[in-house]
Amino acid sequence: xxxxxRGLIGASAVMALAVPAMAETLTIATVNNGDMIRMQxxxxxxxxxxxxxxxxxxxxxxxxLRQRVTTDIATKGGxxxxxxxxxxxxxxxxxxxxxxxxxxxxADYDAADILPPIADGxxxxxxxxxxxxxxxxxxxxxxxxxxEKAGLTMPERPTWDFVFDxxxxxxxxxxxxxxxxxxxxxxxxxxxxxxxxMAASYGAPWFDMQxxxxxxxxxxxxxxxxxVTIMTEAGPPGASxxxxxxxxxxxxxxxxxxxxxxxxxxxxxxxxKESTVADKVGYALAPEGQKPAMWLWAWTLAIPASxxxxxxxxxxxxxxxxxxxxxAVAAAEGWANVPPGTRTSLYQNQQYLDAAPxxxxxxxxxxxxxxxxxxxxxxPYIGTQWVGIPEFQALGTAVGxxxxxxxxGQATVDQALKMAQQIAEREMAKAGYPK
Amino acid sequence: MARRVSNRxxxxxxxxxxxxxxxxxxxxxxxxxxxxxxxxxxxxxxxxFLFFDWTxxxxxxxxxxxxxxxxxxxxxIISVGSTLLGLLIAIPSAWSMAFQPGKRTKDxxxxxxxxxxxxxxGVLIPMYLxxxxxGLLDTRLGITVVLMLxxxxxxxxxxxxxxxxxxxxxxxxxxxxxxxLKNEIVHVLTPMAVPGIASTLLLNVILxxxxxxxxxxxxxxxxxxxxxxxxxxxxxxxxxxxxLSAASTMAIAPILILGWFSQKQLVRGxxxxxxx
Numbered sequence: 001x002x003x004x005x006r007g008l009i010g011a012s013a014v015m016a017l018a019v020p021a022m023a024e025t026l027t028i029a030t031v032n033n034g035d036m037i038r039m040q041x042x043x044x045x046x047x048x049x050x051x052x053x054x055x056x057x058x059x060x061x062x063x064x065l066r067q068r069v070t071t072d073i074a075t076k077g078g079x080x081x082x083x084x085x086x087x088x089x090x091x092x093x094x095x096x097x098x099x100x101x102x103x104x105x106x107a108d109y110d111a112a113d114i115l116p117p118i119a120d121g122x123x124x125x126x127x128x129x130x131x132x133x134x135x136x137x138x139x140x141x142x143x144x145x146x147x148e149k150a151g152l153t154m155p156e157r158p159t160w161d162f163v164f165d166x167x168x169x170x171x172x173x174x175x176x177x178x179x180x181x182x183x184x185x186x187x188x189x190x191x192x193x194x195x196x197x198m199a200a201s202y203g204a205p206w207f208d209m210q211x212x213x214x215x216x217x218x219x220x221x222x223x224x225x226x227x228v229t230i231m232t233e234a235g236p237p238g239a240s241x242x243x244x245x246x247x248x249x250x251x252x253x254x255x256x257x258x259x260x261x262x263x264x265x266x267x268x269x270x271x272x273k274e275s276t277v278a279d280k281v282g283y284a285l286a287p288e289g290q291k292p293a294m295w296l297w298a299w300t301l302a303i304p305a306s307x308x309x310x311x312x313x314x315x316x317x318x319x320x321x322x323x324x325x326x327x328a329v330a331a332a333e334g335w336a337n338v339p340p341g342t343r344t345s346l347y348q349n350q351q352y353l354d355a356a357p358x359x360x361x362x363x364x365x366x367x368x369x370x371x372x373x374x375x376x377x378x379x380p381y382i383g384t385q386w387v388g389i390p391e392f393q394a395l396g397t398a399v400g401x402x403x404x405x406x407x408x409g410q411a412t413v414d415q416a417l418k419m420a421q422q423i424a425e426r427e428m429a430k431a432g433y434p435k
Numbered sequence: 436m437a438r439r440v441s442n443r444x445x446x447x448x449x450x451x452x453x454x455x456x457x458x459x460x461x462x463x464x465x466x467x468x469x470x471x472x473x474x475x476x477x478x479x480x481x482x483x484f485l486f487f488d489w490t491x492x493x494x495x496x497x498x499x500x501x502x503x504x505x506x507x508x509x510x511x512i513i514s515v516g517s518t519l520l521g522l523l524i525a526i527p528s529a530w531s532m533a534f535q536p537g538k539r540t541k542d543x544x545x546x547x548x549x550x551x552x553x554x555x556x557g558v559l560i561p562m563y564l565x566x567x568x569x570g571l572l573d574t575r576l577g578i579t580v581v582l583m584l585x586x587x588x589x590x591x592x593x594x595x596x597x598x599x600x601x602x603x604x605x606x607x608x609x610x611x612x613x614x615x616l617k618n619e620i621v622h623v624l625t626p627m628a629v630p631g632i633a634s635t636l637l638l639n640v641i642l643x644x645x646x647x648x649x650x651x652x653x654x655x656x657x658x659x660x661x662x663x664x665x666x667x668x669x670x671x672x673x674x675x676x677x678x679l680s681a682a683s684t685m686a687i688a689p690i691l692i693l694g695w696f697s698q699k700q701l702v703r704g705x706x707x708x709x710x711x
Contacts, residue, residue, distance in 0.1 A: 027656060032670040037500070056656045059667035064651060071559065071652065077567050079655045189671070244672055249478040264672055274475050274674065 023054045024312050029069055030084040031062050033299065034267075035134050035339045039320055042328060046319050053312045062189075066393075069304075073098045078306040081313045085130060087121040087298040088386050094129035100303040100310060101127045105318050113323070113343045117369050118298050121382070130300035131321040134264075135341025137286070137365030138197065138295035138385070139358070141251065141269055142258040144282040146170045146177065157285035157292065160201070160226065163258065167234035170257030179234035181256035182227070185243040186404035188396025193295070193385040194260070195403055196396075199223040200375035201289040206387050206424070209380050211433040213424035215399075215417045224413050228406055240408035252276060260286060262297065263365060266358040267336070283358045285365060290376050294384040296369035298342070341366055380434075391431045398423045463687070469680035470494070477677040493681035501664055503685060510660035510689075512575055513650070514643035517582035518590075518636055524583075525590040526632070530620055532591070533598035534606060544595065547588040555585075555648045566653055573655040581653060582643045589642070590635055597631030598624070634700045637693070644690050661686040 030036045040057050047055065058080070060068060065084070072079045073093065085093070093099050105111055105128075111119070114132060122130045140163070142154055150169040155162065167179030183194045196206070204219035214220060231239050234257075236250055244261060248268055251259045252275040259265070272278040286293040301320060303313045319325060323345060329338045335355035338346065340362055346352055347363045356362075371382040382388040386396065399420045406416035468484070469477050476487040497503070532540050562581070563572075571577030601624065609623040625632065647662040654663060665686050668679040694701065 032667055032675065033672050040500070058656050058659070058663075060651075060663070061666050061669035062671040064666050068652060071563055075560065075563050075567060077563060077572055079572055245670075245674065248674065249480075252475070253478065253480055255480075262672065268673060276475075 023052050024309050025054045025056050026081040026309060026312055026316055027056045027058060027079060028082040028084075028301075028316075029058045029060065029065060029080045031065055031299065032059050033264075036084065036299070038329065038333070038337065039133070039325075039339075042325070042332065045328060046316065050312075050315065053316065055316070073304045073306065076306040078304075078308060080304055081307040081309050082301055082303055082317060084133070084299055085302050087118070087130075087132075087296065087300060088383070088388060088392070090122045090130045090300060090302060091124050091382070091388060092390050093302070094124040094127075098305055099129045100305055100307070100314075101129055102131055102303070102314070102317065103127045105131070105314070109318055109322060110345075113345050115342060115344055115363075115366055117296055117366055117371065118342055121296060121298065121371050122300060130302035131317045132298045132300050132342040133321055134339035135296070135298040135366055136263045137297075137341070137362060137369055138194075138260060138293065139263050139266065139286060139361050139365055140258055140260045140284040141266060142166075142282050142284065143170070143254075143256070143277060143280050145280045146257050147282070154282055154284045158287050160198075160287045160289050163260075163287050164226065164230045164234075167230055167258060171234040176255055177257060178236040178250075178255060179257040180230060181236055181242065181247045181250050181259045182231060182239070183243055183247065183261070184231065184235075184239040184404055184407045185241050185246070186397060186400040187243070188386065188393050188400060190243045190400065191404055191407075192396040192400040195224070195227060195400075196383075196387070197286070197293045197295050197374075197385040198227060198289075200384070201287070201291050201293040202226075203290045203376040205375045205377055205379045207380060207428075209378055211380060211428055211435075213421055213428065215421040215424065220417055221413065224403065224406065224417060227403075228413055231407055232409075240404045260293075262295070263341070263358065263362045266362070267356075270357070283361050285361060285368075291374075292368055294369040294374050296366060296371060296384045391427060395424060395427045398427070463691070466680045466687075467684050469677055470684045472677050472680075474674040474677045477680070478674060493677045494685070496678060497668070497681050497685065501667065501682070503664065506659060506661045506664040506686075507689070509575060509654075509658055510644055510662075510686075513579050513582060513658070513660050514640045516575070516579040517586065517643045518639040520579065520583045521587050521590045521639060522594075522632065522636065525587060525594050525635075526625065527620060528591050529594035529598050530624060532595050533601075534603050544592065547591060551585075551588055559652060562649075563652070572653060573658050575658045578650060578653050578658055578660075581649050582646055585646070585649065586639050586642055590639055593635045593638070594628070594631065597628050597635075600631075601627055630700065633697075637697050637701055641690055641694065 036059070043055055047053065066089075069080060069083045069085065071077070073083070090099070111128060115135065118132050118135045119128065122128055122132060140154070140158070147154060147166070147170065150166070152166050152169060154166070158166075163180070169179070171177065171179035183191045185191055199220055202219045202223040204217055204223050205214055207213055236242065236255060242250070244265070247256065247259055247261060248265060250256050251269055254277050266281075266283060269275050269281050270278050286295060301317045303310060303317060307313050321342065323343065326338045326343070326346060330351070335349075335352045338352065340346070340356070340359070347359060353359050369384050371384060374384045386392060402411065402416040402419045402423070405411045406413050411419070470493055471489045471491065472483070472487050473490055473492075476483055479487075532544065566572045566577055569577075605627070606619055606623060609619050614623060645662075650660050650662045651666060654660070665679070665682050668675055668682040
């Protein structure tokens with residue numbers, strides 16, 4: 001018995017001594033997007049250079065990730081050392097003190113190289129709180145062959161009227177070709193991303209400077225009427241349940257004349273392995289109304305304040321969002337596959353510009369996005385296709401359901417706007433705005 | 436004449452049963468078929484049923500990207516562990532309710548069932564905080580206990596129903612022969628209720644295997660079961676149906692096989708007491 005006890009004490013002592021020498025494990029929460037998955041496969045140089053750091057990946061569906069990470073960060077659960085979050089969350093979470101500032105990433109990191117609209121959206125009081133992994137805006141993807149057949153020439157930045165006119169001309173319902181495919185599925189990140197951006201370009205904001213909802217305005221009525229009308233006349237059937245992936249599938253199988261969506265879609269529709277129309281796709285900037293339609297999204301890596309490995313986490317974030325990582329991806333998989341939309345230097349690199357035909361449009365779209373001035377009038381919030389307040393996820397989805405119902409023909413545009421106004425007024429009063 | 440009608444009826448019900456069974460099985464079949472398609476074929480319109488280029492590349496990619504075995508082992512430990520733990524508590528509870536009912540037994544049973552009506556999201560934050568304080572986040576022990584607790588009302592209800600079918604005179608006879616309470620439950624009641632206990636066990640293993648709210652929210656990586664493995668293959672931007680189908684097929688295969696082999700017990704368990 002005494003021997004056994006001695007053995008146990010000895011084993012415990014050895015284990016206790018071994019703990020500091022054991023590798024530190026970083027748990028990284030991420031989404032299942034192509035660039036993120038590529039990053040998981042590319043980490044060998046990092047783990048070789050840092051043998052004391054082990055990486056544990058947790059990949060989740062976007063909404064599950066958001067719910068899971070929010071719960072953990074808000075309760076200081078400390079389950080994650082690095083989280084993948086969008087630029088919508090970063091300023092809100094930074095304000096709550098949930099994220100570590102990333103203002104001292106070292107000279108090699110070259111933080112000044114980050115595209116200004118992206119860096120602005122990830123900063124609070126001049127401090128960067130998340131490092132952008134890839135950034136995106138919105139553009140129009142269109143079928144060059146169908147446009148040629150209809151005698152149309154797509155301008156670099158068309159007007160909404162041109163888009164609607166072209167959509168009608170290209171539509172051939174008997175051949176299952178629909179002039180325009182747009183998001184219709186209800187959700188703050190689905191139909192409301194598109195409609196918020198479109199309405200802003202019509203001069204229709206979500207709120208005035210006193211945080212009063214603006215769905216009763218003429219500009220909103222015109223924007224939503226145009227959206228529902230063109231989708232009814234030239235959109236695919238069942239559009240009210242189409243999100244990014246459904247439209248991607250429609251476009252790739254040759255059923256859409258035009259599709260306006262996130263710039264990341266360009267790499268999918270031009271990939272001959274997935275797309276039947278890969279060699280027939282043209283690109284144009286998002287349409288212009290009273291102002292160009294703006295869109296800015298970045299998937300970023302942020303470090304929760306509750307992490308117990310801040311230094312190792314910072315080291316990894318610095319590596320994954322560095323220029324060196326971009327070059328490593330280019331060497332392994334070609335320049336067309338590097339994460340786009342975060343650094344100015346990438347858009348000065350001729351090899352990249354040659355490999356990605358949509359690179360210049362992506363750059364122009366991102367640079368023209370102004371988070372603080374998304375529409376023609378002054379607004380109290382930041383955001384282009386979203387509104388940077390914590391209540392927007394629930395509110396955006398509730399309003400999105402009304403607009404989706406209008407598209408499905410279950411409500412008129414007037415009814416949908418009236419309901420949206422009521423919902424927004426109620427929710428904003430409940431949340432205590434104006435604050 | 437009577438025989439012909441009954442034959443016709445038999446044919447009718449046979450075809451109806453097959454039709455219903457196929458309709459229920461079709462989504463699973465479609466998932467399995469999709470898992471062998473390329474991403475482009477998975478979204479083809481009109482859909483391709485059998486004539487497509489069969490490929491196993493989705494399985495290869497899923498194997499390469501995710502530690503399937505770890506998730507599988509976690510699923511087994513959590514679902515079997517929570518069910519056994521539940522049975523350990525439920526057998527004595529159901530015994531007392533079936534054979535020694537008090538004035539409030541019915542109310543107690545209803546109250547236990549009512550806890551299943553509470554929306555899980557409503558208690559997520561308190562549970563998360565408790566788990567954090569007790570260091571149970573992302574541990575097999577923690578999630579096993581939670582799944583045991585959420586399935587306990589069902590286990591007790593099922594066992595209670597089976598026990599009520601057993602004549603209490605047999606237990607009385609055992610008592611008259613001098614059996615202690617422990618012996619009465621372990622050596623007399625339990626062997627007689629084996630079919631009922633077996634079907635309760637199977638059904639609860641399946642329920643725990645499929646549980647996706649608590650397993651997704653209280654585990655991260657070390658204790659994460661197959662539900663989190665499936666969740667990692669849905670993508671907001673990019674096609675994923677074929678890979679998701681491969682992951683789903685791998686996740687449901689073990690429980691599908693278990694269900695296939697134990698369908699007799701399952702059916703018996705679910706209809707126990709309904710027809711005498």
